[in-house]
Amino acid sequence: MGIEFPKVRVNSLINAQTRNWDVDLLQALFKPEEVQLIRGISLGDVSARDKMIWPHTQSGTYTEEICDHCKSHSEDIVHALWLCPCLNEVWEADTGWSFRNTVRWDDFQKLILHVEEVGLDLDLFAMIIWLLWHRRNQIKVGNSATSLGQIVACARQQLQDYNLVQPMKPATESANLHTAVTWSPPRAPFLKINYNGAVFQDSNSAGLGAVILDSVGGVLASLAENIPLPQTVADMEAAAVRRAIMLATDLNLSSIVLKGDSEIITRAIQAEEQSLASYGNLIEEIRLHVDSFLNFRITHVKRKRNSVTHRLARHVSDLVVWMEEVPSHILPVLLTEAG
CATH class of the missing domain: 3.30.420.10 (Ribonuclease H-like superfamily/Ribonuclease H)
Known part of the structure; x- marks a missing residue:
């Protein structure tokens, strides 16, 4: 293609007219998995100045902590609540979570969307996550914490207790609640x-x-x-x-x-x-x-x-x-x- 790889800069990989990645050039220079990752970087129509970014938190703010479970891995939310090997006895207690061993998630929101889309018990998942996070916080401040082996049983019990105390709503009230979350018009001139x-x-x-x-x-x-x-x-x-x-x-x-x-x-x-x-x-x-x-x-x-x-x-x-x-x-x- 007439371009020597060592002289290629990032702006050479972008089509100046469309402001999109030059896919043909990417495929000529990079491996398929690398092309997929590069194409996943969103480009805007406005040229931006080069700057340092921190991609490991959603806000872009740098933080680094050691996971309280294993004491050996930099803590992020996916590791602390899902991937940490110390949590195996929690997530292996139910075969429904077996995809944990085959699919890797780098973003916790993607994990939540997957749980919802495949029809798993999102309420139970949320309760387990809350208990794990609560346990993590208790350990941080030096308090006694629920053992990992009891997390799932505690989650099921707390979820059951919560559902038992929820009042039964009449059909008319349910209908009103449904209406309350429907579309609301914007005020003029919006x-x-x-x-x-x-x-x-x-x-x-x-x-x-x-x-x-x-x-x-x-x-x-x-x-x-x-x-x-x-x-x-x-x-x-x-x-x-x-x-x-x-x-x-x-x-x-x-x-x-x-x-x-x-x-x-x-x-x-x-x-x-x-x-x-x-x-x-x-x-x-x-x-x-x-x-x-x-x-x-x-x-x-x-x-x-x-x-x-x-x-x-x-x-x-x-x-x-x-x-x-x-x-x-x-x-x-x-x-x-x-x-």
């Missing part, structure tokens, strides 16, 4: 944009989804895009925000309220300081776009209030934009969410 992302481990890709609604629930536009799998869920959510913001910019919208279920990305956009996370370049680009709006707000919503964009993100395709509609199979979800 338009509401919801965004989301979805992981496809089997194809090493991710989906992005966005929908723009007016004050009466009418759809102005919706979007779905399939991209190479980013390195973390937070990177994927940042890419989804960027795509939603670009859609709003292309439609010349002036006042928007942006909503998504990633609290990490919401905080990163709202923060005044520079983000040193792996998705920091996308945050900088998003902030530049935000300055072009007359009015802008961003808020965090629970995942159950973001189901339309979750379905859009799972619409496997290249970039597709629908004007004044959503795909037909998503319309029932939109109508249900709108109450």
Whole structure:
């Protein structure tokens, strides 16, 4: 190709016109697994200055602690609650968690999504995780802690105790609670944009989804895009925000309220300081776009209030934009969410 490998710089690997990775050049210079990792690094449309980043925490803030279980490994949340060999007796007590030995997760949110998507008991998983974290904190302050061999039994018992004391709700009250979490219109002059992302481990890709609604629930536009799998869920959510913001910019919208279920990305956009996370370049680009709006707000919503964009993100395709509609199979979800 006329390029000597030692002289290749990162900007040589990026197509200057499309601002995407030059896949042909990557495939010529790197191994397939390396190409996949590089393509998972999200690029923005705005050139960013080189800077040091810390990719080992979602916030980009450097921290380093030794795991309290094994005393031999730098602690991160995945190791402390899932991968540490000292936890084998916890996670091997039930064959449902056997995928722990075959699938490696570098991001805890991906692990939670997998537990939910394969239909495992998410409540039990959460209770076990809470007990492990509580045990870790008790050890840190020198208090006695539950033995690892009792964690699963304690989790099942506490979950049972919790469910037993929950009051039975009448059907009418349940209906009112359902209505309370449905769609709420934005106040004029704002338009509401919801965004989301979805992981496809089997194809090493991710989906992005966005929908723009007016004050009466009418759809102005919706979007779905399939991209190479980013390195973390937070990177994927940042890419989804960027795509939603670009859609709003292309439609010349002036006042928007942006909503998504990633609290990490919401905080990163709202923060005044520079983000040193792996998705920091996308945050900088998003902030530049935000300055072009007359009015802008961003808020965090629970995942159950973001189901339309979750379905859009799972619409496997290249970039597709629908004007004044959503795909037909998503319309029932939109109508249900709108109450």
